[in-house]
Amino acid sequence: xxxxxQRVSSARVTVKGHVTGEIAEGLTILLGVGRDDTSAVAAxxxxxxxxxxxxxDDQEKMNRSLLEVKASALVVSQFTLYGEARGQRRPSFIAAxxxxxxxxxxxxxxxxxxxxxxxxxxxxxxAMMSLELVNQGPVTxxxxxxxxx
Numbered sequence: 001x002x003x004x005x006q007r008v009s010s011a012r013v014t015v016k017g018h019v020t021g022e023i024a025e026g027l028t029i030l031l032g033v034g035r036d037d038t039s040a041v042a043a044x045x046x047x048x049x050x051x052x053x054x055x056x057d058d059q060e061k062m063n064r065s066l067l068e069v070k071a072s073a074l075v076v077s078q079f080t081l082y083g084e085a086r087g088q089r090r091p092s093f094i095a096a097x098x099x100x101x102x103x104x105x106x107x108x109x110x111x112x113x114x115x116x117x118x119x120x121x122x123x124x125x126x127a128m129m130s131l132e133l134v135n136q137g138p139v140t141x142x143x144x145x146x147x148x149x
Contacts, residue, residue, distance in 0.1 A: 001037045001045045001105070001145040002081040004030040007054050011074045011133035013123040020129075021121030026071035028133050031109060032081030033102040034095055034146075041145045042105045046112035049073075054139050062139070066118060073113055076123040076131060077106045099126070 005027055012022035029049060033042075050066050050073075057063040066073065079102060083091030097105065103125050113120050123129045142149055 007139035023072040033097040072119040
């Protein structure tokens, strides 16, 4: 599982001109599901992200987590995080999970965040979406469950 995690002051996703998910302060999470991912990976990634200390404390140091600041998450499915373009100009997505598996694990990831106490907004799985966000910092963290980076 791969995630691009961005600390935001606001974010929203629209599908066909309609807002499907919107948050104020929190995290925007672009989530890609890989072929080898499991329910355990989804739960582990949710816990990792919810506990990442990337919000500032009173001394302006990144020392507080999403859970500590009681902020929200906007989770958007993005299979292109598994795009491989090292050997060609057109990315290959062979490492991305098949549709049914990806949707199931995306939903499990969102539910795992909710169980941890995070308010979660989402895009629409497999839809063409527009994402608007104000990255605070800017702070952007890349995560990979296989620790490829």
